[in-house]
Amino acid sequence: MTEVWIVIGVVGAATVALKSVGPVLLGGRPLPEHLDDVVSLLAPAVLAALVVTQLVGGDREIVLDARLVGLAAAVVALLLRAPLLVVVIAAAVATAAVRALS
Amino acid sequence: MNPTRYRDGARAIAPIAVAAVTFGASFGVLARSVGIDALAATVMSATTFAGSAQFAVASILGTSGGIAAAILAATLLNARYAPISVSVAPLFEGGKIRRLLEAQLIVDESWAVSRRADGRFDRRLLIGAGLVLYVSWVTGTALGSIGGEALGDPADLGLDAAFPALFLALLIPQVRSRRALAAAVLGGTVALVLIPFTPAGVPIVAAAGACMIGWRRP
Numbered sequence: 465m466t467e468v469w470i471v472i473g474v475v476g477a478a479t480v481a482l483k484s485v486g487p488v489l490l491g492g493r494p495l496p497e498h499l500d501d502v503v504s505l506l507a508p509a510v511l512a513a514l515v516v517t518q519l520v521g522g523d524r525e526i527v528l529d530a531r532l533v534g535l536a537a538a539v540v541a542l543l544l545r546a547p548l549l550v551v552v553i554a555a556a557v558a559t560a561a562v563r564a565l566s
Numbered sequence: 567m568n569p570t571r572y573r574d575g576a577r578a579i580a581p582i583a584v585a586a587v588t589f590g591a592s593f594g595v596l597a598r599s600v601g602i603d604a605l606a607a608t609v610m611s612a613t614t615f616a617g618s619a620q621f622a623v624a625s626i627l628g629t630s631g632g633i634a635a636a637i638l639a640a641t642l643l644n645a646r647y648a649p650i651s652v653s654v655a656p657l658f659e660g661g662k663i664r665r666l667l668e669a670q671l672i673v674d675e676s677w678a679v680s681r682r683a684d685g686r687f688d689r690r691l692l693i694g695a696g697l698v699l700y701v702s703w704v705t706g707t708a709l710g711s712i713g714g715e716a717l718g719d720p721a722d723l724g725l726d727a728a729f730p731a732l733f734l735a736l737l738i739p740q741v742r743s744r745r746a747l748a749a750a751v752l753g754g755t756v757a758l759v760l761i762p763f764t765p766a767g768v769p770i771v772a773a774a775g776a777c778m779i780g781w782r783r784p
Contacts, residue, residue: 467633468602471623475640476613480670482647486655487669494656501745501780504685506653507678508746509753510646511737513773514674516757517766518730525762534727538734548735549581555731556585559724 530566534559575694578679583702585728586617586675588720590706593620597711600628604711611707615670615700619643622766643767649774650677657689671696678736685740745780752776 495503519535520526537558541551590611597607602624614620619640626636651672658665671692676699680692720726741747753773760769 468606468627471627471633471636471640472606472610472613474637475619475623475644476610478637478641479614479616479619479644479647480666482641482644483651483669483672484666485648486651486653487658487665487672488662490652490655491658491662491665491669492656492660495652496784498782498784501782502777503653503780505746505749505777505780506649506774507681508737508740508750509776510650510770510774511678511733511740512750512754513757513770514678514733515730515737516754516773517761517769518726518733520758521761521766521769524765526758530724531727531730534724535730535734538727538731542735542738548578548732551735552581552585552728552731555727556724559727560722561724563722563724 530559530562533562570688570690572690572694572697575676575679575688575691575696576698577694578691579675579695579698582675582728582732583698585720585725586699586702587706587709588723588725589617590703591710591713592720593617593624594707594710594712596621596628597624597707600624602627602711604708607711608704608708611704614640614644615703616640616644616647616673617703618766639765639767642765642771645767646770646774647672649771649777650674653677654680654687654689654692657687657692668693671700673699675699675732678733681736681740683739749776749779752779 519531520528534555538551538555541554546554593611594604594607598604602610610620622639622643623636626639627633651669654672654677658668673696676692676696679695680687680689682688737750741750753776756776757769757773760772
């Protein structure tokens with residue numbers, strides 16, 4: 465049990481430090497202007513990576529499963545300009561349906 | 567435009583809060599199955615507050631991978647929070663302690679919904695969404711580790727597909743310019759290519775590097 469608490473303490477401290485890098489070291493001040501474009505492109509780059517890793521990410525392998533059908537349903541909902549709640553529910557319901565049937 | 571309120575952030579994240587409770591519960595169940603008791607699991611959710619890193623820790627300890635491997639995996643998974651926190655750094659005001667505490671509410675989902683259509687990040691959206699996710703995650707963990715398996719497997723409910731759907735829905739309004747589209751395509755491609763070759767977490771950090779196509783000389 466002691467080992468568990470060591471991991472919890474170290475991981476917690478590391479995470480707190482990583483999340484604080486920007487706000488504590490640079491907080492309250494605008495970033496240098498020449499970095500504006502770099503920072504504004506961080507969101508599309510990281511969001512695209514999150515889509516990919518959450519969609520097909522496995523344990524050091526690419527896993528193609530029912531999540532793909534869920535994302536297809538989300539794309540249809542997005543094309544129909546559905547609100548975010550509907551998009552997310554469509555993805556979950558389609559994925560659950562495929563898993564229930566297979 | 568009216569100033570945003572914390573409530574707007576809470577409302578924006580509501581669609582994903584149910585998934586956060588359920589995944590928190592499944593973390594609690596998994597943690598208990600590998601010998602992390604309810605107190606330890608809940609403390610971890612309250613202090614680390616980063617789902618993928620916590621699942622990695624539980625699964626590595628469960629397969630007796632050792633504490634060094636568990637710590638390394640979790641740190642790699644959370645390394646993305648360094649660049650992410652830099653992107654929202656100007657929002658945080660007040661003393662160092664207050665900035666440090668508020669910064670803990672940065673998670674992928676709260677960060678993503680706090681970006682407005684004009685490309686700026688909004689502090690109240692981030693804090694409002696972050697608080698809802700925090701309460702959902704910690705409560706879910708406690709319920710799961712105390713209540714057990716009654717909640718069912720989130721995968722059976724398709725909830726694992728809710729996250730890519732959320733991130734895609736948040737990504738689309740971001741790619742209005744050609745350069746933003748280029749950054750998204752490059753970031754997604756880098757992540758896809760690296761998934762089979764690197765520990766989880768590394769693909770996202772490497773993909774973040776795609777933002778350097780916006781680099782200009784100072």
